[in-house]
Each structure stands twice: as C-alpha cells, then as structure tokens.
Amino acid sequence: MLDGKNEVRKRSVEEISRRAVACLIAILAALEQNNGNYENEREFLLGKLEAFGVTNDLTPKEKSVxxxxxxxxxxxNMVWKYESYWALVWALGFVDELNFPDTIVDGPTAIGIVAKFSNLDEFIAAAKLRDIDEILDEADLIYRYHWACVNARINNLPMPKKLDEGVVMERRAGLWWIVDMDKENDWDNVAMDT
Incomplete structure (x- = not known):
C-alpha cells in the first residue's frame, strides 16, 4: 500500500511545525467567521501569524479564509482541517496517540497545543518528531480505515466500527502530507485515492 521508508520524504520538524501553526490559525479564522465573530478576532489572529512568522506559509485556501x-x-472545509492538524501535532509528539477516528478532535485541546507557545522557535524546541516507521504505520492504518469507509459508502453498508469518514480523510491528508506521499507538496489538495 505505502512506499517504504526509503521511498518517502519525511518532512522536517520545522516544515511540519510551520504547517501546523499556519493551519491552526486558518482554522480559528474559519471558526470565527462561522460564528460571525471574525471582525472582532481578525487582528488577534493576524498578530499570531506574525508572532509565529508563518504568514508566508499560508496556502491559497488558508489565505482566502x-x-x-x-x-x-x-x-x-477549513474547520475540518482540525483533523489534519491533529495528525501533524501527533507526529510532532504533542499528542501521545491518535485516537480511533470515530469522533472529531476536541477544539480547545487542539488549540492549547500551540497557545502555550509565544513563537515558532519555542514550538519547534518542544517538538519531538516521531520516527518515520511510526508515522508510516499510522499512515498505513488510516489508509486502511479510509478504504473501509469508501467500501462501506459505495456498497451502501454501515460504516465499520462507527468510523467517521470526515475524520479519517482529514487525518489521512495530514499523514500523507508529512511523508510527501503524493510528491505534490500541496496541502490544499493532497491525493486521497483508495
């Protein structure tokens, strides 16, 4: 299913950290827009982009938000990126394990991971990037979960073990990006073939 560790490119701690922080800030902007409160929070979020030095790391979709x-x-769609972000912070060692993908991540817990740092250097210093084998094992598992979800959907069957396909897809996107599985380097459009 997945390429071996010698055929993938594991991204650096800095790459994954930049992606995680930029993604989270875009998610928060989307949440505030969804709640009709973005104008009150916009300057705060722009300040966080500046403080962490990740403004130029925003993807086109994140910039649009x-x-x-x-x-x-x-x-x-941007709010759903919480799950991709969760895979990133797991790979960085801020989360002990990726729970079974049947429920969405807890927002305040997800936010708290970055909120305790004042800049990217502090965040990177606290990160402990997992071994490539562990990341590939998790990527393989989430690929299999995704295949099970697709199989259930196209055959009009109940979702196995109550998997949440949205959670599965977004976690897979995050893990696929970490190991550059599709070789496209496009966070906004990670290939999700099953």
Missing part, C-alpha cells in the same frame, strides 16, 4: 474571501463551504 484569513482574508475573509472564502465561501461557506470553504469555511466548513
């Missing part, structure tokens, strides 16, 4: 140019579906 930050700039309040995203439509309703794009905002919803």
């Amino acid at each position: 930050i700039d309040a140019q995203a439509n309703e579906q794009e905002i919803i």
Whole structure:
C-alpha cells in the first residue's frame, strides 16, 4: 500500500511545525467567521501569524479564509482541517496517540497545543518528531480505515466500527502530507485515492 521508508520524504520538524501553526490559525479564522465573530478576532489572529512568522506559509485556501474571501463551504472545509492538524501535532509528539477516528478532535485541546507557545522557535524546541516507521504505520492504518469507509459508502453498508469518514480523510491528508506521499507538496489538495 505505502512506499517504504526509503521511498518517502519525511518532512522536517520545522516544515511540519510551520504547517501546523499556519493551519491552526486558518482554522480559528474559519471558526470565527462561522460564528460571525471574525471582525472582532481578525487582528488577534493576524498578530499570531506574525508572532509565529508563518504568514508566508499560508496556502491559497488558508489565505482566502484569513482574508475573509472564502465561501461557506470553504469555511466548513477549513474547520475540518482540525483533523489534519491533529495528525501533524501527533507526529510532532504533542499528542501521545491518535485516537480511533470515530469522533472529531476536541477544539480547545487542539488549540492549547500551540497557545502555550509565544513563537515558532519555542514550538519547534518542544517538538519531538516521531520516527518515520511510526508515522508510516499510522499512515498505513488510516489508509486502511479510509478504504473501509469508501467500501462501506459505495456498497451502501454501515460504516465499520462507527468510523467517521470526515475524520479519517482529514487525518489521512495530514499523514500523507508529512511523508510527501503524493510528491505534490500541496496541502490544499493532497491525493486521497483508495
């Protein structure tokens, strides 16, 4: 299913950290827009982008959300990125284990991981990047979960073990990006073939 550790490119602690922080700030912007409170929080979030030095790390979709140019579906899609972000912070060692993907991540817990740091250097210093074998094992497992979800959906069967396909897909996207599985380096469009 997955390439071996010699055929993938594991991203660096800095790459994953930049991606995690930029992603989280875009998620928070999407949440505030969804709640109708973005104008009150916009300057705070822009300040966080600046403090962490990740403004230039925003993807086009994240920038669209930050700039309040995203439509309703794009905002919803960005909020789902919590699950991809969760895979990143797991790989960085901030989360002990990825729980079974049947429920969404707890927002305050996810936010708290970055909130306790004032800049990217502190965040990177606290990170403990997992071994490539452990990341590939988790990527293989989530691929299998995704295949089970797709199989259930196309065959009109109940979701196995109450998997949440949205959680599975976003976690897979995060893990796939970490090991550059599709060789495209495009966070906004990670290949999700099953």
